[in-house]
Amino acid sequence: MAALFLGMNANAARMDMVDVSNNNGYMSTAEYVSMRNEFGVKAVTVKISEGGTYKDPYAASNIANVQAAGLYINGYHFARYATKAQAIAEADFAGQTAKAAGLPVGAVLATDVEAEEQNNQSKATNDRNNAAFMKEIQKFGYRADIYTSGSWANNKMTVKGGTGWIAAYPYVVSGKNWYSTNHAWQWSSTAKFRISYGGFDVSQLNSDYYTAGQKSTVKPTNKAAVKANNRKANKHIYRPSASAKWVKESKTYTLKTAVKLHAGASTSSSVITILPAGTTVKTDQAIIQGGYRWVRQPRFNGYGYLATGPANNTLEYVKSGATHTYYTVKYGDSWWTIAQRNGLSMTTLASQNGKSIYTTIYPSQRLVVR
Template sequence: MGAIRVDKLKSKLVLSGVAAIAAFSFALNADAARMDMVDVSNHNGYMSTAEYNSMRTEFGVKAVTVKISEGTTYKDPYATSNIANVQSAKLYVNGYHFAHYTTKSQAIAEGNFAGRMAKASGLPVGAVLAADVEAGQGSVSKATNNANNKAFMKQVKKYGYRPDVYTMGSWVGTKMDLKKGTGWPASYPYDASGKTWYSWSHAWQFSSTAHFRISSGNFDASQLYGTYYTAGQKSTVKPTDKKAVKANSKKNSKQPAAQSNASAKWVKESKTYTLKTAVNLRTGASTSSKLIVPLPAGTTVKTDRAIIQGGYRWVRQPRSHGYGYLVTGPASNSLAYVKGGASHTHYTVKFGDSWWVIAQRNGLSMYTLAAKNGKSIYSTIYPGEKLIIK
């Protein structure tokens, strides 16, 4: 989770399920923030049981929070498989809902939708179902956000889930209140080694750029305080490679170095984006630039320039009066493809498709096709999933 900032394209939140394990006694790691919990969503694509096993044994991950829903109409297509595979890997699973609400009635409606989708996806009763509050809520008062969050959480409880609120650390105390012993703030120091932030909360998300050995892309990593996200149970599951866990935690506690503004250069990019989640449109390529408007999920944005700056990949949107700027991901999202003018061609998986069928249809080998998508030919693919073929 996704964050985190609204500036971050994060489409993720959690579905959880297994009441098989989870919770642990936590001792602070003096070397680096611990990767106790990871959150995933459709943004990460299909995640196998093997990937979750690797997270647990090599990186010390104890819990996974799965995106379940967004607004009142969107159900994450990978929620069910993520919950099942997290459980198979014997990790504790929770869920999250990306919130759009700005009124109490909307919060109630989204709480009911999130609860229904969590049930439909297999999230076990007793798991955490958090509200990811980081989008349009910045335009309403703190008192209104507090009331709306309370209304959402009240609805979630009716479905048997334990509620919580995830938000940006900069919003705590300014855009909403999180009581001591609650909440899941996100704040990304460049180096999280030896630091303990927000220790009064349930969890602190300290990175949006964690990497795992057999998984592709960036992940959000959080350190847990207490046992709220592990159901207060003691787990018998232990990492099998303690040296690897320590080394990997240290490595992932550091954010990618941001390029200096002086050396960063804009390059041409004529591209159309469809936002997977809400993103802030700003007056400049900086998270401190003035907010123009929060763009909701589903918005189509046409760009003409891109740049790596301030730890993020920014794009420029021509507007009737000047330009708007928004983040498309972390700085690790290279501009190389823009300079080369290359783009990907995708194939949408249909019922009855297999790696072999799709590969033959597009003049590829199964192994090449799977590799292009960061998978193996043994990975399960689902109808509706988009695969890179060129």
């Protein structure tokens, strides 16, 4: 943790909420107590289910241990639905699974919408399906919400202000609350806790929605540690270059989703046009600056610039035009087993898919292995 020290930053993002799944393995009450006392965590959101058949094997123990640690508890369902009927069926499955695992009535049971199934649908279809899921989940006594990425919110689906849990991982976390009008902003997927192994998804809460609409009764016992640990967590391992430089990059990308083409390599520069999903973009240069990796597209009257994703070089919005070999994740697979099977290191496998080794992978998900 010492290598990640941020220094005196009064505007550091808070570690209000952690979400956990089978990817984190068994989590003890002591680990949750440490998160509360040393890092100021107030709430934990536990994976409950996925699609229409998968039940997270650690949901029940996570729920019990989070409650024993005195933290607020919520759940989420990883959505695979592509139709309204499937959304309702998945909501019924998630609600029943949550009840059996011990998720208390009144908790949030969010729909996690970020899969290939939704990427292939129109915004209107996703909106209809999400609304059907959330309406159905309320029949079980749970409160509903949508979790998705910042690039999908109000692009692939509608996430209104005063709702939503949005994931966006900036280059340097400081001085800005990216989604202050939404319930929660997930700002890192690699946060470290003192007695817990691996990286965790952490979020800042902007409302009391995920703390059951009540004033938090969680009182960290070590306020100095909370302050210091939050500062440390805010420092990403990717450091800004002292002098960012353009480098040659002759590549062809195909957009996975609609992307704004800017007049300059900055999110504040004017937008030339919005390139629709499926557009082929040929680039000649690339640079990392302002928290993003930018590429330059030669145009008949100059250049256009688009962000390929966060500054750690992950291609969030685009995919390379090169031919790849894919592997479809099966139940029981892990980063390690897939990497070993294909002669890769876990880090290489994860990075070429725009992820980290701490990112959860799911059955039926496709990964680039060549």
